[in-house]
Amino acid sequence: MNLPRIGIGYDVHAFGPGDHVVIGGVRIAHSHGLLAHSDGDVLIHALCDALLGALALGDIGRHFPPSDARWAGVDSRELLRAVVAMLHERGWRVGNIDAVVICERPKLAPHIDAMREHLAADLGVEPDAVGVKATTSEKLGFTGRGEGIAAQAVAVLGPAAGRSS
Template sequence: MNIRIGQGYDVHAFGPGDHVMLGGVRVPHDCGVIAHSDGDVVLHALCDAMLGALALGDIGKHFPPSDPRWKGADSRLFVRHCKQLLAEHRYTLGNVDITVVCERPRIGPHAGEMRGLIAADLGVAVDAISVKATTTEKLGFTGRGEGIAAQAVCLLVRE
């Protein structure tokens, strides 16, 4: 069986706003993120994991922040692009494990909806998608509430 593993990581600083996009879900928060697209760290880390497993570079290569087409873009478009690349290279997604790193906002109440949207965009069962969160016990930039991060791991299986 031909399998590949990829990992991804993304960070965005908090800035003005009243929500953050996480896993395609608009999560109410007392600030937004500073980003070229919608700044969805969950989906950006996921895309980097899939692209890394395919050895196709990173999200910035496929959707450069210097390109005005991606200003404010919905990151679910990026996930759908990665799904197409999986198919072109004859891989299917085995599973994904995503961890959001932040003190706030609370992720748990939104994790199920995130899992559902990601599963739908990738055409897999919800039980192939894990979304969870952790804090840094008030240490570092996430602990100080300066930003949010996510890491993702995925398993690809050759069709």
């Protein structure tokens, strides 16, 4: 019996110098950038962890370590596509995902549809299988103080067509 697999992911990055952030593969003008080895896309990093976790494959740092210069400044969508390839190689497909990005600024609502489109394309699913939400933390904690951005994601995987038990 091939039961679905469920994984959860979380990521956080602090603000630093810069004039934009990248979230869900979308470049968004902002007064700061995000400190990270890659492009700092917290949404995609949390999603990669959720996908990897669903199959007990560790986390994003295990597969794309910051100590490896190949990943310096990388577009996180490349990482997501690589994780999806790992899933397919093991006979799994993405069923759906749901994610939330937590920050006071920048305002994300105008960018949610573009994020969903990018993620759906990279995951190989229809946009209606990709939930993305944004919320604040009501000025509490590091996100509330405007020190950084966090994201959480949940992924459901199903066996690919023709997968044997």
